[in-house]
Amino acid sequence: MSLLVRTILILLLITSIPGLVFVWLMPTEFFQSWMIERATPDQFSQFAAHEQAEAIVVFLRILLPLIAIFTAAGFFFLTPVTHFFTHCGHVISEQTLINREGRRDAKRTILFRLLLLVWFSLGMVHFAGGVSRRIEDWPWYHFHAGPTILPNISESNRDVIRFLKETTENDARILVLSDQKLFFLSYYLLPRKLFHPLHPESEFVIPKAFQQRQLKAYRLADLDPDYISQIAPDYILEYYEGSDYLEKDRLEEDPRWLQYLQNRYGNDFKPTYNVRLRKINPDVTNSFSPQPEQGGTP
């Protein structure tokens, strides 16, 4: 066991000491350039490579000195460390022996040991995979909270959330007519309150990305004015992306939406889906009355 412990410590030492000198002496930009050169040329991959290189360098700058310190301590306390691992080895071999009626059961012992070996090997592979996954994720998440980065939602959802944050008050009540499930909009727009009358045929339908599955939805004309009064919204938002509800002639109807998009993506930008936000004036009766051209139940 002493030889095995010594060999492992030497291997750790020859990996960690030069490694830590290298990652601490070389600038982060060196690693970033190295990763970027090997990434595919598209914008996302280049960005990911840049950020992941930084994450890997920080990770290694912490990990390698820790390994070096533990290795040095291992050499310093070589005898107790060897005893420690010898004891652990003994306990493992003793505890994985299967006895039946006072006699050793060789087949079951081998099976048990094999299962444990495979189990913990798989555990290590998954652990390494988990660390690798966190490094892959780092470019997108950093240490930001969800509302800052709006993770794992469509680009159109992100735009609508940012638009509503810009144009509505914090405590606004917004009635939304849409052919989407709006849970993430609701989550990121709180304390604004979103109300969305869900079409019964869409209640249990699981949506798919990029409008691959058209959800049934209500249009403004389908709603009873009493229902709208009961919600008492400060705004009504119509937001449709699916082909069944898309009105191409009304894409640029809301000037504030158009302005928001052009400020963000340039003056030539044309919206590709319907977003119409209307402020409701509580003093004006039926200010939410549907316009004639919106008729037609889906």
Place this chain on the structure above:
Amino acid sequence: MIDLFLILLGAAGVWGSGLVLAQLLLPVASTASQPKSNLAEFLGLGLVTGFGSTALFYLLWAQIGLRYTSGLAYIWMSLGLAGGAGTLFFRYRRLNHSADQLSSSSRAEADFRQLCLGLLIFLAMSTVIQTWLTPQRFWDERAIFGLKSIVIFQEGTILNESLSHPDFVQYHPKYPLLIPLNEAHFYLLLGEVNDRWSKIMFPLLYAGMVLTFLGVLLRSTRQTARSWLFTLMLATVPSMMPWEYGFLSGQADGPVACFHTVTLLYLWSFLSALNREHPHPSVLVRSPLIAGLAAGMTIFTKDEGIAFFLVDLIALSLVTVLYFRKRLISTAISILQFGVTTVVVVAPWFWHRSQLPSTTEMAYFSRMQITTLAEGFSAFFWSVQHLFQCMFLEAGKWGLQWWFLMLSLFTFPAKAIKPHQLFLLLNLLGALAALVIAGMIAPTPVQEHIGGSSLRFLLQISGGAILFIAGQWICQED
């Protein structure tokens, strides 16, 4: 940095409140014959019940018409810190008197214990760090739980117009509030929403589950080293950690796995004690009580808990009829104690739930009719095939627990029919049957419903599988 400090203090406060409860549930043994709970079980159960008691406190606070404020959160945290520290001090003094029992183990075993403890601490720390490396980003954690927690924090109560309105945009309005109330507690401490910090509860529940598992095994067997070995196995089930839908995310499946595993642990412990010639009365009284509390917390976390509770009751009744007919009345009283405890824990929640809208609710129980089952019969075959694939053919991705379970079953078949082991087998089969039935009666295509949730469901019952495996290999010389 202040946020981090507050979150750590808040988590310690939650743990402290759980330790006070754990002290009541696991008092220090007063006589030599009384089974001794150990530090691992005490700390683990403290963590698990801490999150349960915090959520129940907030639920009852709102139900008596009071509002949540940051002051309230700080008071709860301070009470937890003081109570936890006091309980630990009180218990530590008592433990000192009985320290001689620890010195009886060999030097080699002590070294092995230290190695396992080091690995468990490393895994727990790594889980905390990995959890904090991502904000809440999946469907359930935002659409169901995270959304409710932010509304509760901002409105200062669960009795608000938004959560009670059928058209307010939230998924599953009737879903339980254990996770949202705990997250709201952290938001109240921080004074703002940060959906990354509030995820602290998930890795801590992972640690709580692992510690309780270790503690119960150590109490139930003389094979200390194997207890540590199987605990390490539980801690390294890939679908629990580091799979991103497990304890690393804000989904409810990790917490359900934790509470359900703790329920099974204490029912298993109860049945194995009952199987002995002279079971100690304290185990027979306390185990069903703790299991009932944990089952209540499972129901208060996610609706699957209701199915698990029913399966627990059915499996317990079957085992009782098969093995304990001579002690039918006393065993039935214990089962009743388990059931009543669960009902008492969840009663306030169900009272509140009855006032919530049922938008997007699957309403499984009302769909449970012969005609619906017959219509969904084709889903049965698909589900069974799909589960077989996930459990056995994709074991490299989700863990070897189901292979290990089958091998353990066939390696020691006689042991698998002992009451406590048979209970676990029936429980696992019942849970799988419940999933298949849910797929048959749900109003969504089975491929999407079961296909999208089966892995998370299997995660929830993996703790039971590891306990069965441990029971097969661990107690043979006991």
